Amino acid sequence: MSATDTSRVHFRTCNLCEAMCGLRIELKGERITSIRGDEEDPFSRGHVCPKALALKDLHEDPDRLRHPMRRTATGWEQVSWEEALDEAARKLHSVQKTYGNDAVASYLGNPNVHNLGNMVFAPMLVRTLRSRNRFSATSVDQLPHHLVAYAMFGHQLLLPIPDLDHTRLLLVLGANPLASNGSLMTAPDIRARLRAIQERGGKLIVVDPRRTETAAIADTHVFIRPGTDALLLLALVHVVLVEEPPRPHHLSTRLEGLETVRELVRDFPPERAARHTGVPAEVVRTLARDFIASESAVCYGRMGLSTQPFGTLCQWLINVLNIATGNLDRRGGAMFTQPAFDIVGGPRAMGLGRGSLGRWKSRVRGLPEFGGELPSAVMAEEMLTPGEGRIHALITLAGNPVLSTPNGAQLERALAGLDFMVSLDPYLNETTRHAHLILPPVSPLERGHYDVAFHVLAVRNTAKYSPPLFQPAPGAHADWETTLELQHRLQNLRRGRPSLRQTLLHQTLRRMGPERLLDLGLRLGPHGARFNPLRKGLSLSALRESPHGIDLGPLQPCLPGRLQTKDRRVHLAPEVLTADLRRLRDTFPEHSAPEPVAGDEPLLLIGRRHLRDNNSWMHNVQGLVKGKPRCTLMMHPEDASKLGLAEGMNAVVTSRVGEVTVPVAVTGDIMPGVVSLPHGYGHRRQGTGQRIAAEHAGISTNDLTDELAVDAPSGNAAFNGTPVRVRPAEAPPEASTPAA
Secondary structure, three states, X not given: OOHHHOEEEEEEEOOOOOOOOEEEEEEEOOEEEEEEEOXXXXXXXXOOOHHHHHHHHHHHOOOOOOOOEEEEOOEEEEOOHHHHHHHHHHHHHHHHHHHOHHHEEEEEOHHHHHOHHHHHHHHXXXXXXXXXXXXXXXXXXXXXXXXXXXXXXXXXXXXXXXXXXXXXXXXXXXXXXXXXXXXXOEOOOHHHHHHXXXXXXXXXEXXXXXXXXXXXXXXXXXXXXXXXXXXXXXXXXXXXXXXXXXXXXXXXXXXXXXXXXXXXXXXXXXXXXXXXXXXXXXXXXHHHHHHHHOOOOEEEEOHHHHOOOOHHHHHHHHHHHHHHOOOEOOOXXXXXXXXXXXXXXXXXXXXXXXXXXXXXXXXXXXXXXXXXXXXXHHHHHHHHOOOXXXXXXXXXXXXXXXXXXXXXXXXXXHHHOOOEEEEEXXXXXXXXXXXXXXXXXXOHHHOOEOOOOHHHHEOEEEEOOEOOOOOOOOOOOOHHHHXXXXXXXXXXXXXXXXXXXXXXXXXXXXXXHHHHHHHHHHHXXXXXXXXXXXXXXXXXXXXXXXXXXXXXXXXXXXXXXXXXXXXXXXXXXXXXXXXXXXXXXXXXXXXXXXXXXXXXXXXXXXXXXXXXXXXXOOOOOHHHHOOOOOOOEEEOHXXXXXXXXXXXXXXXXXXXXXXXXXXXXXXOOEOOOEEXXXXXXXXXXXXXXXXXXXXXXXXXXXXXXXXXXXXXXXXXXXXXXXXXXXXEOOOOHXXXXXXX
């Protein structure tokens, strides 16, 4: 039998979303013949979603770049790795030498956290730049979670996780885990886990401006006006701390600021919230008392809360609600993971920083840094505004900010004016088309994988390593090899000559690679073998011997030991969080309420996600984009009727920053006064190289979202609740009121 006829089976963790589903991949020779769920995976138990099949398509995609590419006046040309790396380092160094270190910015996209090599090595490259202009997808997503965790628990990644497998009541705000597979809550087969709550007599309650896929299976769904969730949460905490009798708390000696919170929420009864949220006061009290009465309960909120003007307040109040009802660090409540590779409590060299806030601010608007990064909402203005500290060059790692950050058209203009740009990316997309050099990585199946980040967010403690399925082509570079080589060249250029010390360190890191660093982290972690041959525990070799993964058990109470605050206490009322209540009061005065939405009033735009999507980076896979078009404007029948719109008609949507034309989907699943567009589309830009994505282009919702709308404490982009005007496409512009 020839090698091409040999059949084999490979077990792997899917890295295309946060769920960490185990896969069973069958091959014949070097050709994948089947991808399905691994029934022996102790975490996912055979579950798999449609995205898993895309691993084969991504690996085989003819549009995926396989060699370094240089942009010229006549088009793109292939160059060698040595030439590309030398040119990239030389031009980045030249910009910094001319304009200063801050003249070179970096942007890290979402796929980096799904990549073991980049999780370990990309921060080294970013630090080598010594620039304050660092950006990432964090500040268009979950930054409020990290700020709240840093302020309350002492570490930006000490995020409470819903103990889904044991809770009796799950209250979900602004999240749709049936579409996202869980987010900052790694939970494969989320549908079965939610169904299990109901089967054991518990409740699933969803609060959302849209009847999402998750809301459709919930015991209760409550509509809420976008951007008002903080008022609802204040009212819930008001009922718990002011209207109900005091509750004994198992962490009472470890709580700091509970009485301060009690006084702060006195002014926010359910009646005050009802005026602005649209949620009746009696509904709020019922939610609160059901939460209190439940044997165990947990509140969970995600994108719909994080990406609104009061995202930090929302995430703080979710923690306060869980704590005030005795559901923090308790079975069935909000708990902390104890991952095998511990980037929270492990050795400093293995982990990420605890966090920081406001050590410097953005040059133009004065928004604060967090964790060494500035908000991505300021990236374009920092490129377009003249003066000292202006960004002249950019390096992007696996990111497409033209489609994923607010006011993408403004960022396009900014990118076009840069002196130099280099992108580490497998595709010529809406962002990388502006690069002067593109350095493509190997495919996900050509590198080893371990989920450093998502084990920290999982609803159960497990560990699993996936070796490479295929050997890369000769001369191909993994992401981490490219970042390491680029870092080494930049260090030598800065010194003016090669450094023996840096050369030896570079050679050591290259020999170690991500796997040996992973082995070190596993050995030194809470379940590790250390370096004692007589000690049983985790190491990379132990994971290699367990291709389905190792079950480390359910989440367990771990406070105060897991806390990273200096006094080992939970801080319920940090000033950085409570101070924003003043802005909330000013925005939503006590004795006023929003006017009813009429035909000429702005509608509020929210986002949405689909199970087959993950941001913008999988739209070049035919199996994931086929079927009925998903890039539509969801609108309530009452609003459609007022505006003269009907199902399938094209509508023009206008905001302060832009205008798009998109088909309408009329549905009662969205509340009046609210419209919804999906995230990640907009593949109509000229000069890209993704043919399938271009055939399913849609429009970018971030051609409408406003870079000036941010959550003040964190600087996180406030996408949800963007005011827009809508009119039929055939109507003249003067027939509609101008944009707000």
